[in-house]
Amino acid sequence: MPAPPLPLSDIGVQARPERGEPAPSARTGEARYLISDFCVYLETYLPPEQVSECYRAYLFGAEAHEGQKRKSGEPYIYHPLAVARILAEMRMDHQCLIAALLHDVIEDTQIAKEQVAETFSEEVAELVDGVSKLTQLDFKSRAEAQAASLQKMLLAMTRDIRVILIKLADRLHNMRTLDSMAPEACRRISRETLDIFAPIANRLGINWIRVELEELGFAHYWPWRRRVIQLAVQKTSGARVEMVGTVETALKRVLQQEDIQGLVEGRRKHFFGIYRKMRDKSRGFSELVDVFAFRVTVDRVDTCYRVLGLVHNLYKPVPGRFKDYIAIPKANGYQALHTALVGPQGIQIEIQIRTEDMQRVAESGIAAHWMYKNGLQSGSSPTALAADWLQNLLEMQRQAGNSVEFLEHVKVDLFPGEVYVFTPKGRIICLKRGATVVDFAYAIHSDVGNGCVAARIDRRMAPLSAGLRSGQTVEIITAPGARPNPGWLNFVVTAKARVNIRGHLKNIKQLEARTFGRRLLNAELSAFGVDVDTLDPIRLAAYLEDASLRDSEELFGDIGLGNRLATLVARRLVGIEGDDIVAEGRGDPDGHPHRLAIRGTEGMVVNFARCCRPIPGDAITAVFSPGRGIVVHRAECRNLGSLESRRDKRLDVEWGNEPEGEFATEIRVEVNNRRGVLAVVAGAIAEQGCNIDNVQTLEKDGMMTDLEFRLQVRSRAHLARIMRRLRLIPLVTRITRVTRS
CATH class of the missing domain: 3.30.460.10 (Beta Polymerase, domain 2)
Incomplete structure (x- = not known):
């Protein structure tokens, strides 16, 4: 059962007139300002010619919104006038007030941006356009449309901070008159206000707007x-x-x-x-x-x-x-x-x-x-700090993959923490509570974060995942050629760190995908006696145009990420029509099937299945995974059963000669439940030059316990040596390799 609506007097929110008596609204009880009151108020701090410009903007907006009504039944122009009044109380300049009076004309009327620029100024037109939602594009969901519009507004804010001030005033008046909306819309708008707009007001230091937005949002979203x-x-x-x-x-x-x-x-x-x-x-x-x-x-x-x-x-x-x-x-x-x-x-x-x-x-x-013009230009002033934040927004925009991802990063960044740490030169860095060394490195500069390999906290070496406390001095150690680790995403808390890590990894993944995709295509083309370099350039160009691809590098990237099947692409490039994939006939001149060699250096486009954890020496096969590349399984993995008849989803692979690196696998060791048995087993594993990533204990009964280890091994032979060593321990009764469904 929804709670009854709360009158504004109960919420404790009133309009903020400083001069003149506004007319009350019959439907909402909210203070409603008339244009005469507004102009009288403007005369307290603006010259007459600028007041006249604001009045002209009011007439222009009233004509544009002629016949439009708000949900309360009032003429629509009352809303822009109330928004402009809020900004006037903040002593905003006349260009900002004109934009406030016109802030909905591009979005809700037939007036174009060019007409606003011609009638008033390019500056006003840019402000109005920055506040306007994206309505001319088709989006898959309301969330995507909302994210895209907010992204547009935030990026416009980086060019002119007044965009967000107009939007905050717009949202504040909408929240004051929210009782006219349907309950579902009330909750949606209130949630967005609490998640986005109140935190933005807080981030910009406008406390009275932040408090009123929070109180109104709270009253409508959680009334009880x-x-x-x-x-x-x-x-x-x-x-x-x-x-x-x-x-x-x-x-x-x-x-x-x-x-x-x-x-x-x-x-x-x-x-x-x-x-x-x-x-x-x-x-x-x-x-x-x-x-x-x-x-x-x-x-x-x-x-x-x-x-x-x-x-x-x-x-x-x-x-x-x-x-x-x-x-x-x-x-x-x-x-x-x-x-x-x-x-x-x-x-x-x-x-x-x-x-x-x-x-x-x-x-x-x-x-x-x-x-107030005095004492506000220091490096710690809201203006200077907001400029730093806006620069971070621009950087996040460049690195984010889409508008929804960008908005999620902004939400994280809108809740500043209370951790204050120092650089070795005494500069103060403010970070979100729970921030780590990596967050600190990215707060200094993106290049410092990308290249950090170690750190000293108060002159003592510390891990990159170490949490920071106020008052600490942090020194970042970088190395040429270093790059972000995907594991950092498990502990960083700031938006700047997260978006930079993801952006850098995305670029690396694209490069690896192109290299791997070229190998995949060459492996398929070799069955027809050609390779990428000897393809007919005319046929290749025709295929790229037909597939709407810029160049062959983009084609290789799509293949490497599993978005296009190398087999189908190869058949098209050699002139074989049709998409049927026939298993027979694919191989070298001697009839041996072509298998792609897995070397262990392919990077993020070759993934090893967690269900069966294949390692060099295992018989393997691979499955295409769109957007990820391929997923390598052990040939006997039970999860492959559903793909037996789908030849187009499978890829013939094998281990290359001397694969590089270490590979994760899991074993289960059944032991007698005795004191110190875990230390004995772990010590035996370490003796064989193996690193233990994780260990879990599963007690079966009072006498027996299962120890599950996730190990990093070089090959099946390496794993066999480890298992032989463990069987020599008297307390060990059984060892099996773990396969999960």
Whole structure:
């Protein structure tokens, strides 16, 4: 049963007028601004000619949207006007306001981008186009369409940050009027708001928009959960209101005694913030001790530290809960001192201490670049930090395979962590909580991440998978020719590291696929007495054109990845029509079948099946796997049964002379359950020059235990030596090679 809709007054969200009385909307109860109110407001900070341009944009938009209604039944133009008003409260420039008034004309009317540029300016047209969704393309799913539109918007944001500010204002007004939408649409839009837009607002430091988006999204996506938290807060608020007043009075008295001018404010934390802490820390409401927070705003930075000493003298600080975001700002430029204290009645309280400038930036973030012109150009300002983030977005776009993958990387990147580590030269790097050495290397530069081979943490050698803690100094050791390891994807947590590793591996895989595809095609062509180099160039060019391929290298890549069968391609290239594959007649002049030699150096396009784990010396066969290349199985593998009649899916392969590298295989060793038996067996395996990747113990009964080892061996003969050595151990009763279905 869905929860009843929540009125805006209950959610605690109102419009933010600073001048004039807006007209109320009959359907939603939301404050509705008229164009006259809007122009009067603009006159408080824009020159008259720019206000006139905004009014002209309003008339243009009203004419374009003529006859269109919102779900609430109101004329559509009310929405762009409300969006522009939100941006005006952030003191945005007139070009941004014009774009806000026109932000839906390209998407929802017959107005083209060129017409907007001709009527106003190219700058306005680019802003409007950046906010517009992709509607002219066909997508396989709503998720793909959403991802592509968000990718377009985020890339437009890298050219002009005002694109995302317009979109945030647009989303904020839509969330304020969400009651008019169907329940399913409410949940979908709220989920997207909580996943994408609220984190973006947080990443850009615009706190008031972030809070309102979170509260509205929470109210519409989890209405009952919000009501439960609201009731819990109401039950405890009576007893705690007195405590809040006591603490406020004590803080003000301390400031007066030290002759410090400052503003003290007590507040309850937002409902979504309470819910998120309960969820992330798996705690009930009664276990939360810092539902109430206090903010002390003073004039200068040195006064912040004086106040910190005073509040620590007033109440006992909680160990490990002090954070200095003034010396080391957050990733979005936020600065303040945070400390937790044991207040009256043993209740923990949180104190935030900041200057007036820090307070303005904390609320406005990157918008402070337009609102306040002083003290905002430092390297830790929201503007500078946002520029760094936008560069990361561009890099992720270049490396990501498609819009859905790009969006997933962005989601990861939108939740900045709280780990602050240092380079050897003292530069501070902010990383997501749980970040590793590899994440740190990619945060410095992509080339450093791609080439890292080792690291020192606080001058001590550490593995690349080592997690980082705040305050550590990390030195990355690189080597020429080094390249990312696919295993890094198992532990990296930052989007930049993940997208760079995947992008680099994708390029390597393409190169390996082309080399392998050429070998596959040559193996098939040899049955007809030709090879790739002696093919008729006219016939090859005709095939490439017919298959919509750029060149032969792209053809080799498709074959190597298993997207095209080398047998069919070979038949077409030598002039044999038809797609029937006949097993007979394929071989050398003596009638011996051609088999592709597996050398172990093919890379990511030759995969070894995990069900049977083939190793050199085993009789093998291979199966085509589109997008991956081929999967090699042992010839007797039971999973091949369904492919016996599908000759087109099989490939004749054999081990090459002296295959290189080591290959994974699994054995099961049945032993008597005695103390130290695992160490004895593992030691015997190590004696034979074999590495153990993994071991599992499966107790059969009180007397016997199965030990399953995943080993790296060079060949079947190497495995046989290991098994012979294990049979000499008295406690070992049986050894078998593991095959999984």
